[in-house]
Amino acid sequence: MSLIKNIFRKSSLALVAGLLLLGAPAAKAQDAVAGKAIFEGNCAACHSMDADVVGPALKDAHKRRGDEWLVKFIKNSQEMVQAGDKDAVALYEKFNKVPMPAFASSLSDEDITNVIAYIKAESDKPVAAVAETPATPTADPGVAVAPHEVAFSDLPLAVHITIALSGIIILLIIAVLVMLFRLFVPMLGDSIYDEDFRSSFAGRVLFLMRGDTTLMTGKAKDEIHSHHDFDGIQEYDNDLPPWWKTMFYVSIVFAISYMLHYHVFNTGALQAEEYEMEMEQAAILAAMTPDDPNAVTNYEVLTDAVALEAGQAIYNANCAACHGQEGQGTVGPNLTDEYWLHGGDVNDIFKTVKYGVPSKGMVPWQGKLTKDQMLEVSSYILSLQGTNPANAKEPQGEKM
Incomplete structure (x- = not known):
């Protein structure tokens, strides 16, 4: 009888251990799913897995720093910088001294752990191999082919x-x-x-x-x-x-020729005509390049409640991490006062959202947001004027 009990006890332990082992990957996967949602809502605006954006690429960050370091850095990066942590200081210096928002008050330890689990899961994904097939150039009689440089020794x-x-x-x-x-x-x-x-x-x-x-x-x-x-x-x-x-x-001959060419026979273009021709060419180029940042736009501010609610949702998902939930400014400037760094008109804000200001940590949102979405979030930002939230950042830029 005791033999049967021992066998049963060992079998139960093995079963429990097997279930725990089987359940561990599922738990980790569930943590990564929760971490993905938190990452996209708070981190995606400044970080990518494979490329530096406002902040560093996060692939294999847990291998370079360790989980404990990542938790501390996510909670309050500036505290680590001020404490002299060499890795934190190096990142701060490398990325133009743009401070990372402190998430200690907005994210729990479990949330941060889930974000790290998501980073681990994305880092462990195999890189898809892309088969590159050499392109075969075809001669097009309508396209001018760039001349190929030939070394002197290769001449006939x-x-x-x-x-x-x-x-x-x-x-x-x-x-x-x-x-x-x-x-x-x-x-x-x-x-x-x-x-x-x-x-x-x-x-x-x-x-x-x-x-x-x-x-x-x-x-x-x-x-x-x-x-x-x-x-x-x-x-x-x-x-x-x-x-x-x-x-x-020679100067006398040149002066007479110049006068005849430009003022008598009118065969040459004067400065005003040259200016008009260059402006026409610039307009043609701008029409051919729809993403020209200098192109003139004439958008009107959206004031209906539906558009502003959509703009608020876009703002909360993409902008609040750097500008604060109420637009009070954290890493980015305060959006509720009358001072603007890049213009306070809806068209100026639209261009800032679309093209970004990479030198100051503002990422471009073209390709991620549609034109209507960028106009909605620009209109929502203007609706924050004069709301005077608590702990608002000091004014920056010029008064509009």
Whole structure:
């Protein structure tokens, strides 16, 4: 009889242990499901699993820091920064000193544990392998193909020979000119010093090569102008430098050509016309790029109760983590006063929501929210004006 009891007792223990083991994964999965809902409501605005957003990527965060550290950091990150925790300080410095909201008062220990369980579950998911098939380029006669750069060594042999022959011909021409110069100059003898030859262009070139800069600077005649004596200051009739006179004549020709081109024949566009053409081109480009942040919008504030309720739901799900449930401002600025960092008109707020301000930690919401949703949340934000919530953040920006 005792033998039967022992067998029964051992079997019961084994059964209980098996049920516990089977139930553990289910419990963990349930924790991860609850953690996902908490994550999406409080963390998704600033964090992603695989990429840095406002805060760091969270994949394998539990392996890098440990569960205990994560719990403390989620509860109050700034407390850890002020205490000098090196990992907390490093994250704070890396992400532009944007403080993470403290969740100690809004999330329980169980909620935080569930969020960590969700992070673990997402981190353990296998990465889906994507088979990359090389694209086969097809020639399109209507599309211009970018030129392919070819190294000099890869050019055909005929091109190399042509370049080499061209260099040899240029060197031979220079050598012949030098030989002719050395041959004929001695034959001229002292005649090269005659004033007629020396004042000629050929003579000036010859003496320039021998160090005389008269061709470039002009001749110093040292002849005093008659009746040009003022208080002992005398004016000499020296030549202007030929390069200066050449540029002066060229500028006269250019001025006449400019006047004829722009003001007589009207074949050139003046500044006003160029401005209009550039504005037309900019308008065409803006039409081709619907996500141009400089595009003009003319949205009107939504005031009906249904739109504002929808905007409030979107705000609570996506914006309250950084701006507070009542818009009082936490990480982000206070949205209930008259001061704005990026404009307080509904179109300005819409653009801020859509494109974000990544340098200050504001993430862009285009692609995550539709145009109607962004307009609803922008209108709801404007409805918070003057509500004066408790613990409101100090004003930032300019008064509107």
